[in-house]
Every structure is written in structure tokens, then in C-alpha cells.
Amino acid sequence: MNPELLKASYDAGGVALSVLVAAFASYVALDLARRVRSSDRASARAWTVGGALVMGSGIWSMHFVGMLALTLPIEIGYQPFTTFLSWAAAVAVSAIALLIAARDRLAPATLAGGGLAMGAGICVMHYTGMAAIELAPGIVWDWRLVAASAAIACAASTAALIIFFLMRRLAGLRARLAQLGAAVVMGAAISGMHYTAMAAADFPVGALCLSVEGLGGRSLGTLIVLATVVLLSITLFTSVLDARMQARAQSLTRSLQTANEQLQGANAQLQRMAFVDPLTGVANRALFENRLAHALARVDRLGTQPGHPPPPSRLAILFIDLDGFKPVNDSYGHDTGDHVLRQVAERLKMVSRDVDTVARVGGDEFVLLLEDIGGLHDAVSAAGRILQAMGRPFELAERKLSLSxxxxxxxxxxxxxxxxxxxxxxxxxxxxxxxxxxxxxxxESHMNDGVGEQIELQQALREALQAGQLKLHYQPKVDSRSGCVCGIEALLRWTHPTRGPISPAVFIPIAERFGLIIAIGNWVIDEACRQMALWSELGLRMRVSINVSAYQLRQPDMVDRVQQALYRHGVDADQLVCEITESVAMEDTMATQRVIEQLGDLGVKLSIDDFGTGYSSLSSLRQIGAQELKIDRSFVKDVATNADARAVVDAVVRLGHALGLRVVAEGVENRLQRETLLELGCDEFQGFYLARPMAPDALLQADLRMSEGSEALQFSPSTMMPLRAG
Structure with missing residues (x-):
């Protein structure tokens, strides 16, 4: 038989007060969670501990106020220890909530586990608080409502976590309004759970409260409520104050950063004034000398490492002086001169690398410091780029100026x-x-020795190039089996008006030293193509070999010049053979290898000259795409009398044939050499024994066939055999 139950009622003011306390506690909880999230590790721990105490007290206070709103015909008191346990449960729930709020992200597992833990904690807080009322007989529970209250507690906890993580995206007034709305919703949810749980509790008629001597009385309840509200208010005030202090600290930090940036900018400006040329913006002499000293120290340090020889050319200085700049200043004024100097500086920066240093050290004097270069050829290539850049006219407001x-x-x-x-x-x-x-x-170490003679010779060479004194002579290359001429090599000749013939061994080094080799090389390409075109009009399809220097291969427009010359004179690309020395062909430089590859793609034939004097690798030989190897004359000279020379030639022939290359022996000067080379399997011969270099007219008048039993080529003006195609 069910016991008769007491009729309970609720004071409306007390209920409203409990809802307000719940909403206020929720608002403070959200603010505390924000503080925990935005603080450093030490501050976050302090906020978590203090926040759990205050937030838990607020939630527990809401429960206590709701209990005070309950009116029963018996006097009720609360057992102190059990009441304390309910407060401890509220604090534990708050600590869990704040710890979850401090996470970077809310994973589904964290959300589910956190919601259940917080809901369980709220239930423990509530029902432990109810257990503090000791009745005889005890409270009668409606377990369906108990389950409903537990579900509400878990749902409210899960919603609180979701709301907090969603609010992270907001700031300013929008964040505060959202926090206020969320606090109202959470307060209503907590209150709903509390009063659902209270509805699950029925009190029997005639029950006696055994804990009536414990905690009780409205005065005590009012005191607890006031103390909790004050505690919550102080906490909220502290949180807001802390937020403002953090904002002010961040503002101060930004101000300090701005001041530091301004100070760094001022220091950078001072450094620019001390180390940068004010007119051109490049380095001045002081900065250049500083970088040069550091670069020299690095070279010395690398060169003195144990087991490492001194580096070949790890740095170079290019001293650049404008030709004819003074008349520009005198004629057009210093403003025009300054504009030219600024353009010069820009062009120097464009042709240099990031690791290089461009500096102005005088009125129209500049220097370029090249670091980490592979050899002197890199410095020469840089000089070529500078000459090309300075060769373009300088654009001024009213005119164009050309300077060198x-x-x-x-x-x-x-x-x-x-x-x-x-x-x-x-x-x-x-x-x-x-x-x-x-x-x-x-x-050069003895640059002043005989400098007058060299200057005169190079000036004469420059004039010879312009006056057409340079000529190409052609030396046949003969097929070893048929005796027919299968190609010719163009050889440069210079006859000075007063000095007579000057050996290439004399004028080629001067051309390289004084920067004329590029212009001469370009002339050779064009002249060889022009001559091939003339022969073609006579029905002769010649294949002409020209020597290409390392300086030419390092020019970025090398392939374009060859292509333009072939197109201008209507010559097929496979009629031109570029002879490249073995040492140049094996250079491990990207620019050189790219030009060699592009020449091959163009259809130009490639020949490796002076083979045997350098250091080749089989993989490099295979990748270059050459069609022939030329055995150096130093081996051909002794091939018939020296076993070592014969062994070298034999090895080169076998290697060339294994790679599918034709092998040419140059410097053949007697019959014994020719016979030995023929025995070893050489494909072609070239040398004085067969034919000397000839002018184009002499070549046309010769019958370039090897007669039976003859010891040299026979030349007959009456018969001319067309050189075979292919």
C-alpha cells in the first residue's frame, strides 16, 4: 500500500531567484572558460582552480535556492557532511567543464564523454543534496522522472560545451550578447533539470526530519545565496578586469613591436646611409671592402682545410670604367650624367647574381665582386654579359646615348x-x-712588360676585323678507305699589311685576353656559312668544320647566332660541324652543356677536338651527342715509332667506334703515319701530307682525290670532284 504523501508547494519568488542564479552562474562559467582558453599555462591552472570553486558554488547555490523555494508542512534541515559532498560534486563538475573548454578542438568523443561526465556530476550534486535531508520514512522517488532529470542534465552539459566552442568565433559586442543569450538558455536548462528532479521526490505524511538540527533556516539560506552571488560577482569583475588588462598588455606589446620596428627601420636607414651609394643605391666603397674582406677570408679558410688543395678561382673582381662619360657630363649636365649612372647600376645588378656585390667606387667607376665561382671563365663570362648590357643605348628624356x-x-x-x-x-x-x-x-703578373706591343697588336687585330683582313683557309679531311675528301676544316688566317702573316698561336691568345674572341668567332661562323652558300651555287655541297672556343659556348646567344647565319645564307645545319676541345666539352657547367645540347638539337654536327689530352668520362661522351673524335696531333706524330702513342690511338679508335663515332687523325705528315693509322682503323685523315690549308679559290681548282700510289692529294684545275653529301 502506497504511503500518503505530503502536499508540497513552491514560492514563486524563490523559483525565479533560483533561475536567475543559474543563469548568472552560467554567464560567469562562460567567461571563466574564455579566460582559461586565452591565458598562459600557469594562469590557466589558477583560473581553472578558482573558476571551479566559484562556478561550482554558483551551481550548488542554485540548487540550494531552489530547495528553499520548496514549502512543506514539516521543518526541514540538512546534514552538514552530505551537504558538503553535494558542493564538492558541483566543484568537480565545474573543473571538468573548464578543462574541456581549454582544449584546442572539441572532438566527438570528447563532447560525448564530457557531456556524460558533467551530467553525472550534476545529478550527483543534486541527489546528494537531497540525501542531506534525512527523513523517516524516507523520500519516495519516481524513477521515470529521475531518469528524465539525468537526461536533461547530460543534454544541458553537452549543449553548454557546444555553445562555448561556437562562441570562440565571435568577438566584441557580438560575443557578449551571444554569451548573455547562452547563459539564459543554460540557466533555464539547469533549472529545468533541478525542478524535474524535485518533481521525482515525494515526501510521506507523518515523516520526521532527523537532520532538523543541522543546516536550515531561511536566514542561513539567504546568507549563502548572498555570499554566492557576491562571490560570483567578484569573479565576473575579476574576469572582466583580467580581459581588459590582457587587452591593454597586448596593445602595449603591439606598441612596443611598432616602436621596435621603427627603431630597426631607423637603424637600417643609418646603415644604408653608411654603406650604400646615395645616387645609385648600390654598395659604396666601404661596404664593398667589407664584403671583399669576408669573401677573401672564406676562400683562405676553404683552401687551408686538411686534405683539400687551394680552390682554383673562388672569387674575382671586375673593375668597370665607363668610356667617354666625362663628355656626357660636360655636354648635357650632371643631371643627365646621374641618370646614366643610375641606369648603369641597374644593368649591373640585372646581369649579376644575388650572391655578387655591385658597388660604385668613384665617379663613373664600378666594381663587381663575384663569389663562389668555379673558375676564371665565369669572370670572363660575366664581363661578356656586362659588355653586352652596356652596349644597349641609354634611354634619356630627350635623347639616346651609347656608351661602352x-x-x-x-x-x-x-x-x-x-x-x-x-x-x-x-x-x-x-x-x-x-x-x-x-x-x-x-x-697578368707582368702586365706592364711588353704591354705596348700587345696593345698595338690587339688594336691592329681590331682594325683587321673591321677592314676584312681576316681570312678563312680550308684544309681537307680525307676518307681513309676511298681517298675522297669527306669534309674540310676552316682555319683562321691573318696577314698584317706591314708585318705579314701572323700566326694564330700569337693573335688568338691576344683576342681572348682583350675580349675580341667573341666578335672573331661570330665572324668565322658567318663567313663559313657564306662560303658554303657560294659553293652550293656551284653544285658543291661542302661540310665545313669550325673551331668553337669556350668563350663562345658561354654566350647565351651562341645558338641564335649560328641559327641566324645558317638561315641568312640558306645552309643546311648538318653541313656545319662545330669542333669543341675535349676539355671544354667535359666542362661541368650548365651553360656550356646547354649550348652543346641546343646545337645538336639544331642539327649542327659536333666534333670532339684534341681528344686524348683531357679527362673524359664515357657517360659524358655518350650524352654530348658528338659525331666524331679527332685524335690530338701529339699522338699522331709518334704513332708509327712509339708503342705508347700507338696504344693510345688504338684505344681511342676502338672507343670511338664503340660509341658509334667517326675517328679523325689530325697532323698526318708522312706516309708511315698514314699507313699506321689506316691499319689501326682511323676513318679520316687530316694534315700536311694530304693537303695544306687552302684559300677557297685554290680549293675549287683542285681535284681532291687520292690517286693510286701517290703520296699526296693530286690537284688538277681541269677536274673537280663534288664532295660527297651527308
Whole structure:
């Protein structure tokens, strides 16, 4: 038989107060969660502990106020220890909530586990608080409502976590309004759980409260409520104050960062004033000397490492002086001169690398420091790029000006002591200037010895190029089996008006030293193509070999020049053979290998000259795409009398044939050499024994066939055999 139950009622004011306390506690809880999230680790721990105490007290206070709103016909008291346990449960729930709020993200597992843990904690807090009322007989529970209250507690906890993580995206007034709305919703949810749980509790008629001597009375309840509200208010005030202090600290930090950036900017400006040329914006002499000292120290350090020889050319200085700049200043004014200098600086920066240093060290004098270069050829290539850049007209407001420059090159450690490197580059620059404008010179230890003779010779060579004194002679290459001419090599010849013939061994090094080799090489390409076109009109399809220097291969427009010459004269690409020395062909430089590859793609044939004097690798030979190897004349000279020379030639022939290349022996000067080479399997011969280099007219008048039993080619003006195609 069910016991008769007491009729309970609720004070409306008390219920409203409990809902307000729940909403206020929720608002503070959201603010505390934000503080925990935004604080450093130490502050976050302090906020978590203090926040759990305050937030838990607020939730527990809501429960206590709701209990005070309950009116029963019996006097009720609360057992102190059990009441304390219910408060401890509220604090534990709050700690769980704040710890979850401090996470970077809310994973589904965390949300589910956190919601269940917080809901369980709220239930423990509530029902432990109810258990503090000791009745005889005890409270009668409606377990369906108990389950409903537990579900509401878990749902409210899960919603609270979701709301907090969603609110992270908001800031300012929108965040505060959202926090207020969320607090109302959470307060209503907590209150709903409380009053659902209270509805599950029925009190029997005639029950006695055994804990009536414990905690009780409205005065005590009012005191607890007031103390909790004050505690919550103080906490909220502290949280807001802390937020403002953090905002002010962040503002101060930003101000300090701004001031620091301004200070760094001022220091950078001072450094620019101290180390940058104010007119052109490039480095001044002070900065250049500083970087040069550091670069020299690095070279010395690398060169003195155990087991490592000194590096070949790890840095170089290019001393650049404008030719004819003074008349520009005198004629057009200093403003025009300044504009030209600024353009010069820009062009120098465009042709240099990021690791290089461009500096202005005088009125119209610039220097370029090249670091981490592989050899002197890199410095020469840089000089070529500078000459090309300076060769373009300078664009001014009302006119165009054309200027050239003279460049002196000095490398370390080749060209003297480190403290005299700048002087060496300067001396080389003056040597280039004395030889004529628009060139460069590489420093030599005895540059002043015989400098007058060299300058006169290079000036004469420059004039010879312009006056058409240079000529190409052609030396046949003969098929070893048939005796027919299968190609010719173009050889450069210079006959001075007063000095007579000058050997290529004399004028080619001068051309390289004074920067004329590129212009001469370009002339050779064009002249060879022009001559092939003339022969083609006579029905002769010639295949002509030309020597290509390392300087030409390092020019970015090398392939374009070859293609334009072939197109201009209507010559097929496979009629031209570019002979490249073995050492140049094996250079491990991207620019050289790219030009060689592009020449092959163009259809130009490639020949490896002076083979056997360098250091080749089989993989490199295979990848270059050459069609022939030329055995160096030093091996051909002794091939019939020296076993070592014969062994070398035999090995080269076998290697060439294994790679599918034709093998040419140059420097054949007697019959015994020819017979030995024929026995070893050489495909082609070239040398004085067969034919000397001839002018084009003489070549046309010769019958270039090997007669039976003859010891040289027979030349007959009456018969002319067309050179075979292919």
C-alpha cells in the first residue's frame, strides 16, 4: 500500500531567484572558460582552480535556492557532511567543464564523454543534496522522472560545451550578447533539470526530519545565496578586469613591436646611409671592402682545410670604367650624367647574381665582386654579359646615348696577394682601356712588360676585323678507305699589311685576353656559312668544320647566332660541324652543356677536338651527342715509332667506334703515319701530307682525290670532284 504523501508547494519568488542564479552562474562559467582558453599555462591552472570553486558554488547555490523555494508542512534541515559532498560534486563538475573548454578542438568523443561526465556530476550534486535531508520514512522517488532529470542534465552539459566552442568565433559586442543569450538558455536548462528532479521526490505524511538540527533556516539560506552571488560577482569583475588588462598588455606589446620596428627601420636607414651609394643605391666603397674582406677570408679558410688543395678561382673582381662619360657630363649636365649612372647600376645588378656585390667606387667607376665561382671563365663570362648590357643605348628624356665600358678582371688566389687584388683589377682595367673601348682584360703578373706591343697588336687585330683582313683557309679531311675528301676544316688566317702573316698561336691568345674572341668567332661562323652558300651555287655541297672556343659556348646567344647565319645564307645545319676541345666539352657547367645540347638539337654536327689530352668520362661522351673524335696531333706524330702513342690511338679508335663515332687523325705528315693509322682503323685523315690549308679559290681548282700510289692529294684545275653529301 502506497504511503500518503505530503502536499508540497513552491514560492514563486524563490523559483525565479533560483533561475536567475543559474543563469548568472552560467554567464560567469562562460567567461571563466574564455579566460582559461586565452591565458598562459600557469594562469590557466589558477583560473581553472578558482573558476571551479566559484562556478561550482554558483551551481550548488542554485540548487540550494531552489530547495528553499520548496514549502512543506514539516521543518526541514540538512546534514552538514552530505551537504558538503553535494558542493564538492558541483566543484568537480565545474573543473571538468573548464578543462574541456581549454582544449584546442572539441572532438566527438570528447563532447560525448564530457557531456556524460558533467551530467553525472550534476545529478550527483543534486541527489546528494537531497540525501542531506534525512527523513523517516524516507523520500519516495519516481524513477521515470529521475531518469528524465539525468537526461536533461547530460543534454544541458553537452549543449553548454557546444555553445562555448561556437562562441570562440565571435568577438566584441557580438560575443557578449551571444554569451548573455547562452547563459539564459543554460540557466533555464539547469533549472529545468533541478525542478524535474524535485518533481521525482515525494515526501510521506507523518515523516520526521532527523537532520532538523543541522543546516536550515531561511536566514542561513539567504546568507549563502548572498555570499554566492557576491562571490560570483567578484569573479565576473575579476574576469572582466583580467580581459581588459590582457587587452591593454597586448596593445602595449603591439606598441612596443611598432616602436621596435621603427627603431630597426631607423637603424637600417643609418646603415644604408653608411654603406650604400646615395645616387645609385648600390654598395659604396666601404661596404664593398667589407664584403671583399669576408669573401677573401672564406676562400683562405676553404683552401687551408686538411686534405683539400687551394680552390682554383673562388672569387674575382671586375673593375668597370665607363668610356667617354666625362663628355656626357660636360655636354648635357650632371643631371643627365646621374641618370646614366643610375641606369648603369641597374644593368649591373640585372646581369649579376644575388650572391655578387655591385658597388660604385668613384665617379663613373664600378666594381663587381663575384663569389663562389668555379673558375676564371665565369669572370670572363660575366664581363661578356656586362659588355653586352652596356652596349644597349641609354634611354634619356630627350635623347639616346651609347656608351661602352672597359673592364679589368682579377681573380683570387691566382692574381697576387689579397691586399693587392683591387689594384690588380684596376691595372687590368687600364690595360683594357688602352687597347680600345668596349673590351676587357684579365690581369697578368707582368702586365706592364711588353704591354705596348700587345696593345698595338690587339688594336691592329681590331682594325683587321673591321677592314676584312681576316681570312678563312680550308684544309681537307680525307676518307681513309676511298681517298675522297669527306669534309674540310676552316682555319683562321691573318696577314698584317706591314708585318705579314701572323700566326694564330700569337693573335688568338691576344683576342681572348682583350675580349675580341667573341666578335672573331661570330665572324668565322658567318663567313663559313657564306662560303658554303657560294659553293652550293656551284653544285658543291661542302661540310665545313669550325673551331668553337669556350668563350663562345658561354654566350647565351651562341645558338641564335649560328641559327641566324645558317638561315641568312640558306645552309643546311648538318653541313656545319662545330669542333669543341675535349676539355671544354667535359666542362661541368650548365651553360656550356646547354649550348652543346641546343646545337645538336639544331642539327649542327659536333666534333670532339684534341681528344686524348683531357679527362673524359664515357657517360659524358655518350650524352654530348658528338659525331666524331679527332685524335690530338701529339699522338699522331709518334704513332708509327712509339708503342705508347700507338696504344693510345688504338684505344681511342676502338672507343670511338664503340660509341658509334667517326675517328679523325689530325697532323698526318708522312706516309708511315698514314699507313699506321689506316691499319689501326682511323676513318679520316687530316694534315700536311694530304693537303695544306687552302684559300677557297685554290680549293675549287683542285681535284681532291687520292690517286693510286701517290703520296699526296693530286690537284688538277681541269677536274673537280663534288664532295660527297651527308
Amino acid at each position: 665600358c672597359s673592364i679589368g678582371i682579377a681573380a683570387y688566389p691566382e692574381h697576387g696577394q689579397r691586399d693587392k687584388l683591387m689594384a690588380a683589377a684596376d691595372a687590368a682595367m687600364y690595360a683594357a682601356k688602352r687597347s680600345g673601348s668596349g673590351g676587357y682584360a684579365v690581369f
